[in-house]
Amino acid sequence: MDKGCGRLIAENSDRVGFFGFDLSPRLNQQTKVIMFPVNLSPADRKPMALGEVDFFSDKKRPIVDHTGLQLDAAVKDGISSDHVEDKLAKNELSQLQVAIQRMNSDNQKLRGMVTEVNNNYNALHLEFVELMQQQENSRSDRSEKELLRTKRIGREESPESDGLAPNKVPKLNPDQTPEANMRKARVSVRARSEAPMISDGCQWRKYGQKMAKGNPCPRGYYRCTMAVGCPVRKQVQRCAEDKTILITSYEGTHNHPLPQAAVAMASTTSAAANMLLCGSTTGTDGLLNTTFPARTILPYSSNMATISASAPFPTVTLDLTQPPNSLQQFQRTSPAQFKVPSPVPIPPMAQVFGSKFSGLQMSQDIESALPSQTEHHKSFTDTLSAATAAITADPNFTAALAAAITSVISGAHPNISDNTTNDNSNVNASTSNKITSSIQ
DNA sequence: CGGGTTTGACCGGCGC
DNA sequence: GCGCCGGTCAAACCCG
Numbered sequence: 001m002d003k004g005c006g007r008l009i010a011e012n013s014d015r016v017g018f019f020g021f022d023l024s025p026r027l028n029q030q031t032k033v034i035m036f037p038v039n040l041s042p043a044d045r046k047p048m049a050l051g052e053v054d055f056f057s058d059k060k061r062p063i064v065d066h067t068g069l070q071l072d073a074a075v076k077d078g079i080s081s082d083h084v085e086d087k088l089a090k091n092e093l094s095q096l097q098v099a100i101q102r103m104n105s106d107n108q109k110l111r112g113m114v115t116e117v118n119n120n121y122n123a124l125h126l127e128f129v130e131l132m133q134q135q136e137n138s139r140s141d142r143s144e145k146e147l148l149r150t151k152r153i154g155r156e157e158s159p160e161s162d163g164l165a166p167n168k169v170p171k172l173n174p175d176q177t178p179e180a181n182m183r184k185a186r187v188s189v190r191a192r193s194e195a196p197m198i199s200d201g202c203q204w205r206k207y208g209q210k211m212a213k214g215n216p217c218p219r220g221y222y223r224c225t226m227a228v229g230c231p232v233r234k235q236v237q238r239c240a241e242d243k244t245i246l247i248t249s250y251e252g253t254h255n256h257p258l259p260q261a262a263v264a265m266a267s268t269t270s271a272a273a274n275m276l277l278c279g280s281t282t283g284t285d286g287l288l289n290t291t292f293p294a295r296t297i298l299p300y301s302s303n304m305a306t307i308s309a310s311a312p313f314p315t316v317t318l319d320l321t322q323p324p325n326s327l328q329q330f331q332r333t334s335p336a337q338f339k340v341p342s343p344v345p346i347p348p349m350a351q352v353f354g355s356k357f358s359g360l361q362m363s364q365d366i367e368s369a370l371p372s373q374t375e376h377h378k379s380f381t382d383t384l385s386a387a388t389a390a391i392t393a394d395p396n397f398t399a400a401l402a403a404a405i406t407s408v409i410s411g412a413h414p415n416i417s418d419n420t421t422n423d424n425s426n427v428n429a430s431t432s433n434k435i436t437s438s439i440q
Numbered sequence: 441c442g443g444g445t446t447t448g449a450c451c452g453g454c455g456c
Numbered sequence: 457g458c459g460c461c462g463g464t465c466a467a468a469c470c471c472g
Contacts, residue, residue, distance in 0.1 A: 213462085
């Protein structure tokens with residue numbers, strides 16, 4: 001105990017007058033206050049451990065220990081503790097009132113922000129839907145023209161003449177057009193399959209194989225061969241942890257008519273890619289900062305959906321490896337990570353308040369806070385269950401898979417985009433903007 | 441012979 | 457600047 005300067009003794013206090021205390025002269029950020037009975041001889045004074053006090057705290061709150069001693073007031077005024085106590089009680093009360101007022105003010109501001117964000121979201125959602133419809137229409141037009149052109153010139157057309165010269169496609173500037181950007185979005189599907197490749201209704205030609213880092217299984221590279229110059233690629237690789245799981249990643253949009261068996265998958269992957277890219281505009285910090293339906297799907301798919309931020313491309317990943325019956329079970333038993341005691345459904349875009357995001361999860365708390373969503377949630381889960389059942393039963397699962405993806409990405413599930421929230425407690429967004437929503 | 445696969449080489453991006 | 461790595465190319469090869 002330092003006996004030097006700063007030693008203060010409140011011996012006159014009628015309640016705690018037998019206490020004295022030493023202040024360390026080294027008044028830095030943390031100053032130790034050690035108390036001892038002053039009615040003892042100095043030789044018998046033993047320090048009593050009363051903890052450490054931060055005298056440089058901004059709040060300068062009264063320090064009341066178990067003895068009832070008001071340290072700072074006693075030190076400052078040297079007056080009776082009753083008086084000090086009363087004064088500090090009033091002070092504390094006024095401080096609390098100020099704090100409450102401040103909280104109310106903050107609450108009002110936050111409500112305003114939430115409302116504004118929600119409005120922005122709704123407007124952009126509408127815009128997004130319109131864009132999707134426009135693109136679908138234009139794609140249909142292009143496909144018809146392409147079909148006619150293909151029939152006319154047949155296979156005489158060189159790969160370079162279609163504007164998709166090999167090796168040039170990846171050089172597309174992501175900042176150019178949405179269509180160019182489309183090459184940068186992926187839809188990834190995880191499914192259990194013994195087959196080397198899932199059958200999705202399209203024709204593919206393998207153009208490469210590589211050993212990817214961290215996975216003993218090679219990754220196969222395929223391109224669509226149903227039309228000359230179709231930009232669609234896919235990658236097929238087995239999961240390193242579980243080799244029965246086949247991971248298929250789709251990239252790009254078909255520029256040609258598709259057979260019925262491939263339509264659902266193609267439109268779905270295209271929609272997913274479009275959805276991701278529409279919202280992948282990055283701010284200065286790389287955060288997904290536009291109001292964006294992709295994020296709003298996450299709450300409901302969130303136990304099935306995780307968002308990570310480790311890939312160069314925005315990616316929707318559907319994990320369909322869970323047995324059908326485990327879907328609902330999993331959703332109900334997943335750990336609640338996000339404790340929000342709010343009785344009011346938090347607007348979907350509340351997520352944007354998180355500075356980063358990864359591993360979004362819908363908590364049971366949120367679910368319970370959204371009783372009106374229960375049926376929708378259940379039907380959505382049922383859709384996924386059905387899809388998974390079909391997929392696990394038959395690797396030729398295009399329609400079921402597409403249904404599942406569509407349910408997740410397009411907001412087909414009622415109110416998926418509305419009145420939901422998600423866990424942003426583990427939110428993590430890097431500049432890579434990868435979005436992975438996996439269904440488990 | 442045509443179409444698909446294999447595989448080593450090449451290229452560009454990125455981190456150090 | 458260098459090395460690593462993912463993605464692609466293209467010649468060689470295989471197969472029906």
